[in-house]
Each structure stands twice: as C-alpha cells, then as structure tokens.
Amino acid sequence: MALKDITLGQYFPGNSLIHRLDPRTKLIAVALYIVALFLADFFLTYAIMFALLCLAIAVSRVPLRSILRGMKPIVFIAVFTALLNLFYTSEGPVLVQFWIITITLGGVFNAFFMVVRIMMLIAGTFLITYTTSPILLTDGLESLMGPLKKIRVPVHELSMMMSIALRFIPTLIEETDKIMSAQRARGADFESGNLIQRAKALIPLLVPLFISAFRRADELAVAMECRCYHGGQGRTRLRQLRYQGRDYLVLAFLLALTVLVGILGHMGL
Amino acid sequence: MEAILETKHLTHTYSAGTPFERSALLDVDFSAYKGEYLGIIGHTGSGKSTLIQHLNGLLKPTSGQVLFQGEDIWSDPKRTRLTRFQVGLVFQYPEYQLFEETVYKDIAFGPKNMGLDEGEIDRRVHEAAYFVGLRDDQLDKSPCALSGGQKRRVAIAGVIAMEPKVLILDEPTAGLDPVGVESILGNIRDYHRVHNATIILVSHSMEEVARTVDRLVVVNDGKIPFRGTPREVFRHGAELEAMGLGVPQMTRVFHRLRELGVDIDPSVYTIDQAREAILAKLGKGAV
Numbered sequence: 001m002a003l004k005d006i007t008l009g010q011y012f013p014g015n016s017l018i019h020r021l022d023p024r025t026k027l028i029a030v031a032l033y034i035v036a037l038f039l040a041d042f043f044l045t046y047a048i049m050f051a052l053l054c055l056a057i058a059v060s061r062v063p064l065r066s067i068l069r070g071m072k073p074i075v076f077i078a079v080f081t082a083l084l085n086l087f088y089t090s091e092g093p094v095l096v097q098f099w100i101i102t103i104t105l106g107g108v109f110n111a112f113f114m115v116v117r118i119m120m121l122i123a124g125t126f127l128i129t130y131t132t133s134p135i136l137l138t139d140g141l142e143s144l145m146g147p148l149k150k151i152r153v154p155v156h157e158l159s160m161m162m163s164i165a166l167r168f169i170p171t172l173i174e175e176t177d178k179i180m181s182a183q184r185a186r187g188a189d190f191e192s193g194n195l196i197q198r199a200k201a202l203i204p205l206l207v208p209l210f211i212s213a214f215r216r217a218d219e220l221a222v223a224m225e226c227r228c229y230h231g232g233q234g235r236t237r238l239r240q241l242r243y244q245g246r247d248y249l250v251l252a253f254l255l256a257l258t259v260l261v262g263i264l265g266h267m268g269l
Numbered sequence: 270m271e272a273i274l275e276t277k278h279l280t281h282t283y284s285a286g287t288p289f290e291r292s293a294l295l296d297v298d299f300s301a302y303k304g305e306y307l308g309i310i311g312h313t314g315s316g317k318s319t320l321i322q323h324l325n326g327l328l329k330p331t332s333g334q335v336l337f338q339g340e341d342i343w344s345d346p347k348r349t350r351l352t353r354f355q356v357g358l359v360f361q362y363p364e365y366q367l368f369e370e371t372v373y374k375d376i377a378f379g380p381k382n383m384g385l386d387e388g389e390i391d392r393r394v395h396e397a398a399y400f401v402g403l404r405d406d407q408l409d410k411s412p413c414a415l416s417g418g419q420k421r422r423v424a425i426a427g428v429i430a431m432e433p434k435v436l437i438l439d440e441p442t443a444g445l446d447p448v449g450v451e452s453i454l455g456n457i458r459d460y461h462r463v464h465n466a467t468i469i470l471v472s473h474s475m476e477e478v479a480r481t482v483d484r485l486v487v488v489n490d491g492k493i494p495f496r497g498t499p500r501e502v503f504r505h506g507a508e509l510e511a512m513g514l515g516v517p518q519m520t521r522v523f524h525r526l527r528e529l530g531v532d533i534d535p536s537v538y539t540i541d542q543a544r545e546a547i548l549a550k551l552g553k554g555a556v
Contacts, residue, residue, distance in 0.1 A: 187382030
C-alpha cells in the first residue's frame with residue numbers, strides 16, 4: 001500500500017556525525033543555512049551552499065533517493081515559482097519576445113536560482129527530520145524556546161502536544177491502512193470514480209478513523225493522568241541535552257560560512 | 270480434494286528498495302480445499318496476516334500467483350474485485366471498522382457494493398444478523414450503542430452478508446470472554462455447515478484451533494514448515510515450541526509422558542483422545 005511510503009518527517013536511524021549532533025545545534029544550523037540561502041546571490045555563492053548541502057547529505061548517510069522522493073510534492077511549487085520569475089523579471093538583455101511574453105536573461109537566472117533555492121531549502125530541512133528522532137526534535141525546540149516561558153508562552157505544553165502529534169502520525173497511518181483494507185475487503189472502492197464519488201468513498205474510512213483517534217486520545221489522557229502528569233512545572237528529563245565540542249565546531253563553521261556567503265552575495269557573486 | 274484457493278510460489282516484500290525492506294513471505298505454496306475448515310497458526314510477525322491479505326487480493330504478490338477456483342485473481346481488475354466478494358476477510362478487531370449510523374446499514378455495506386437489489390440485500394442482512402445472533406431490534410441501533418462483543422458480531426455479519434465461498438477470520442475471538450469465544454466459534458461453524466463454505470481461521474490459540482479445524486497450516490518466518498491434520502502437526506511438538514507456538518495442554522502432557530519413557534501416542538490433543546489413548550495403553554479398550 002502506498003500509504004506506508006510517505007516519507008515526510010520519517011526518521012532514518014543512524015549513527016553519523018549529523019545524527020549525533022545536539023538537536024538544538026541542528027535547528028540553529030538549519031536556521032543559519034536558510035539565512036545563508038537567502039543571502040546567496042549568484043553562481044559562486046549557490047555553489048558554496050550546494051557543496052555544503054552535499055557534504056551534509058554525504059556525512060549523514062541518508063540515501064539520496066529518499067531525500068529526492070520526499071521532494072516530489074514540492075516540484076509543482078518550484079516550477080510555478082520558476083515560471084513567475086521567468087515571465088515577470090525584466091533585467092538584462094532580452095532573449096525572447098513573443099506576443100505579450102518577454103523573457104530576459106535576468107529572468108532565466110532568477111527562475112533557475114529560485115528553483116535551486118527552494119529545492120535546497122527543502123532538502124536541508126528534510127535532512128533534520130531524517131536524522132533526528134521526533135522526540136529529540138521537540139526536546140530541542142522546547143529548550144530553544146525556553147526563554148519564551150518568561151512571557152507566559154506555554155512552551156512545555158506546546159512541545160508536548162507536538163511530540164504526541166508526531167508520535168501518532170505513524171500509528172494513524174497504520175490505522176488508516178488497516179481500515180482501508182477492511183473496507184476494501186467489503187468492496188469499497190477508493191481508486192475510481194469522479195471527485196464526489198471519491199469523497200463519498202472516504203466516509204467509511206474517515207468515520208472509524210476519527211472514532212479511533214478520539215478513543216486513543218482519551219486513553220492516552222487517562223494513562224498520563226494515572227502517572228501524575230500535570231504539565232511542565234517542576235518536571236525533570238530523562239535525557240538531558242548537553243552541547244558537545246562537535247556542536248560548537250559545527251555552529252562556528254556554519255556561522256562563518258553564512259558570513260562568507262553574505263559578503264560574497266553582497267558583492268553579487 | 271479440490272482446491273478452491275491456492276498460492277503458487279508466493280513471495281511478498283514490504284518497502285522494497287528502502288532500508289526497511291523486509292520479506293514477509295518467501296516462496297509459499299498454500300492451498301485451501303473446498304468446504305474444509307482450515308486453521309492457520311503462527312506467532313506475531315510470522316507472515317500469516319500478509320498471507321491472508323493475499324488470499325482476497327488486498328495485497329499484490331511481489332512474485333508468484335494467487336489462484337481462486339483455478340484462476341489467477343490478478344489476471345484482470347474485475348476478477349480481483351470479484352474475488353474480494355467471494356473470499357470474505359474479517360480482520361482482527363473488526364469492530365473498529367464500523368461506520369454507518371445503524372447496524373443494518375453497516376451490514377448492508379458489502380452487499381450494496383456488490384450491486385445487489387434491495388430485496389436481496391434485505392434478505393442477506395437479516396440472514397447474516399441471524400447467523401451471528403443479533404436480534405432484529407438491534408438492527409436499527411447505532412453500532413456505537415452496542416457492547417464490544419456485539420460490535421464484533423456486527424462486523425462479522427457485514428462480511429457474512431456477502432455470502433463468500435471462503436470466509437477468512439483473523440483472530441475472531443481475540444479479547445473476548447470464554448462465553449463470547451464459544452458463541453462466535455459456534456456462529457462460524459453454523460455458517461460453515463449451512464453454506465458449505467470454506468473457513469480459514471487464523472489464531473494463535475492452539476486449544477482453539479485444535480478443537481475446531483480439520484486441517485492446520487503453520488506459518489513461521491514467511492514459510493510453511495508444517496501442514497496436515499492437527500494430529501500430524503502436533504506430533505512436531507518440540508519444533509512448534511521452538512517457534513514460540515506451543516501445543517495444546519493435553520499434547521504437552523503426552524509429550525512429557527513419552528519423555529518419561531511411556532510408550533504412548535504423542536499426537537493426542539483433546540481430552541477424549543487422551544482418555545482413549547490411556548485406556549488403550551492400559552489394555553482395557555474403550556469404555
């Protein structure tokens with residue numbers, strides 16, 4: 001069944017340098033990476049960013065195929081953006097002029113760099129979810145957002161909700177798969193018919209799925225209360241996050257690279 | 270005997286081409302004969318669920334064939350769909366798949382998908398409800414208003430209403446109390462007898478299959494190491510235990526007796542058989 005192949009946010013267990021980095025390091029690193037991507041301006045800077053991405057993927061040992069597969073849904077957006085840039089940029093020499101369409105050299109460059117930027121953005125952020133378990137990721141987020149607690153943002157509750165949501169994605173996918181099989185065994189047809197017929201065909205799937213999601217939520221709430229869960233106050237952790245030497249190295253490296261790309265980009269390279 | 274459902278060299282691999290690649294079935298030749306009551310046993314993850322989902326075309330073989338009444342069920346899409354109606358599959362914990370407002374409508378879902386007319390659907394719903402012991406006044410209730418055991422009956426009725434020639438049930442008694450277990454097994458036996466249907470019962474309870482089935486198939490590690498009558502299969506007590514399956518209590522007693530040096534038939538699995546074997550051993554014959 002195709003449902004099991006959804007890779008978005010799927011964690012690839014491993015023991016590479018990137019896997020072992022502190023989740024906070026990875027989050028900050030990706031933020032820097034995104035900033036640098038937007039500072040990049042022309043071939044040289046994009047080449048530097050591309051090299052960085054390739055290096056990260058190589059070090060992480062996540063199969064390239066999985067990353068490419070995860071990027072499939074983005075292709076449409078990327079192509080759409082590229083077309084917009086292609087037709088609505090008027091810089092540099094005119095290459096093609098036809099009816100109301102004018103394509104300039106600047107437009108071609110813009111379109112190309114925009115696609116590269118979006119693809120690299122997605123690939124880079126995917127790398128985090130591929131190399132960090134959801135639990136560590138939310139731990140990292142909670143820790144990074146810690147200062148917000150001072151202005152009464154319920155950081156712990158938010159991150160708990162996020163961990164639970166992440167935790168239940170595979171469970172719900174499995175459940176969907178099971179209910180779909182059960183209804184198909186009774187002759188339900190999810191694959192053919194027009195839009196309305198297909199929407200109707202989903203009822204036998206969605207009703208049991210919702211019922212079971214609510215049942216699970218209820219059971220989980222009871223189980224948490226049975227173990228005296230009462231929110232974040234005074235709660236200690238099993239896994240303490242601690243920065244290691246490698247975290248500082250990676251962060252320094254990325255910071256330097258961002259500054260470099262910023263300067264080079266500013267010079268229009 | 271005539272085989273109604275067969276697999277030939279059936280192999281199934283999950284998530285092929287990813288790090289999660291896993292073979293669930295390896296070159297499996299399986300057959301179910303017309304009108305028999307067949308048991309499939311195997312522990313969790315042995316591949317038995319994968320096997321039964323191939324039998325009605327829910328999963329497509331990675332390689333190999335599934336034949337229903339001698340025809341490959343994947344030869345064309347119409348046949349695949351038809352097979353799903355002829356080979357009824359009741360999943361584990363089927364009560365979680367109920368979705369309609371009333372019990373009646375839920376049982377009618379399968380027959381409706383078959384394109385039957387109103388009168389026929391009505392007849393089938395009532396008959397299926399009767400088979401699983403639901404009262405007429407329960408048909409208008411919401412499935413949510415029923416108890417867990419009753420919900421399961423509704424779900425089983427939903428498959429029986431399609432009047433399949435082969436009825437496959439995956440752990441139909443899991444999580445029920447002893448009375449519920451007996452009554453569901455009784456309902457299945459009734460369907461078997463009245464429709465002369467082939468029943469395939471998946472279970473991990475040795476006692477349960479030993480009591481009910483004519484023939485047993487053992488699934489382990491994606492293969493079928495043993496098959497035959499319960500007596501033949503339980504003779505392999507030690508191997509079954511090594512697979513984490515165990516044998517009925519009575520068989521275990523007799524295996525132990527043999528270990529202690531008593532020359533006695535080790536394939537006994539019911540109390541009646543045990544009595545006969547002991548009496549024969551004592552040289553008194555049946556009483």
